Amino acid sequence: MANLIDSRQLLAFATLARHGSFTSAAKELFLTQSAVSHAIKSLETELGVRVFDRIGKKAHLTLAGERLLVHADRILREMQDARSGIEELQNWGQSRLRIGASTTACQYLLPSVLREFKQSFPECVIRVEPADSPEMGEALRANEIDLALMLRPPNREDIEFRPLFNDTLELYVAPSHPWVKRKDLTTEERSATTFILYNKGTYTYRMVTEYLRAAGVTMHNPIEMGSMEAAKELVKIGLGVGVFARWVAQKELREGSLVALPIGDEPLSREWGFGHLRGRQLGLAEETFLGLFESAAETLNLDPPKAAA
Structure with missing residues (x-):
């Protein structure tokens, strides 16, 4: 088969496309910048088109480069899978x-x-x-x-x-929390509390906020935590109401340091x-x-x- 793209050129191209920098690409590939530049020039000569625009020290994909990258990523991934499978x-x-x-x-x-x-x-x-x-x-x-x-x-x-x-998200409070003795909570009461939630950038955070919004609950200044253990500790001392799955709070439920309550009229499942x-x-x-x-x-x-x- 004639006119196949050299795999080393393809790797240099994909790495440079990811970094946008000849310096960073060369560092990852353990090559000199001139070697990466030569590989890209050879690739462009063989293809007859530019795949990068050089603007200052940055390399930006051209339209042809964007199209090539779709194939390059798949080809390199399949090559890696082939090697891994053989090994x-x-x-x-x-x-x-x-x-x-x-x-x-x-x-x-x-x-x-x-x-x-x-x-x-x-x-x-x-x-x-x-x-x-x-x-x-x-x-x-x-x-x-x-x-x-x-x-x-x-x-x-x-x-x-x-x-x-599948799991279900529930509300968690300290045993001394006034909600423990309540069967029905109003929307106003839920809106007035401080919610303690995990990581704002997660799907779960989005699910909880959309669920509460649909139920008419407005969260005012929720506390966002990057650690579930830390979030549970804040709930234990009564700083707010947590939203967890039961498998996260099994230990606390057994020892009685947290109490689980329904999050609303309908379950919130993941x-x-x-x-x-x-x-x-x-x-x-x-x-x-x-x-x-x-x-x-x-x-x-x-x-x-x-x-x-």
Whole structure:
């Protein structure tokens, strides 16, 4: 087959497109800037078009470059998958597992599964990248992770989502909170409280705010926390009302330091699962991990995914 694009040129092109800087691209590729520049010039000569506009020290994709990048990302990803698949066949059990998960899931859901997985794949290289659901789609597309433990992503045709369990968000208060003895709370009372929520940039934060807004509840100056443990501590001392899933607060419910209340008249449910790039074939290690996680979800009393209608 004639006129194939050199893979090294393609890698230099994709790396430069991601950084927009010859210096940064050369550093990542362990090459000199002149070597990266030569690779791009050779690529442009072979294609007969410019793929970058050089403006000062920055490199900006041309229209032809944008079109090429769509193919380049897919080709490089498939080349990496091919190598990984061959290495896994050659050295069974010496594969890698790259998982993306929120810090909360890393703390409460993953440890027991990873311990059991490591017993089956002792030589597997495991890497867990803490990130929230909106960020994990980008990490999957950038080939930084293989699997993402995430909420079902909205309108992501390039991500295949495998449902694992459902959970329900509830209100949590200290045992001394006046709401504990109340059966019916007015919209005004809910609006007057201070809500303690996790990470404003997450799907969950958006779900909670939209749910409360639809119920006529207005949040005034909610407290945003980057740690679920810290959020629970604030609720315990009566600084506000938390919104958590039950699997996050099991310990506190058992010891009686937190009390769960309905968030509203209707439940607020989430659907969790693992996402991966559509069309990517999962390896033995990844399929084993997913099976172990499904079993662990049952022991944690997490609701199984609802069957499609």
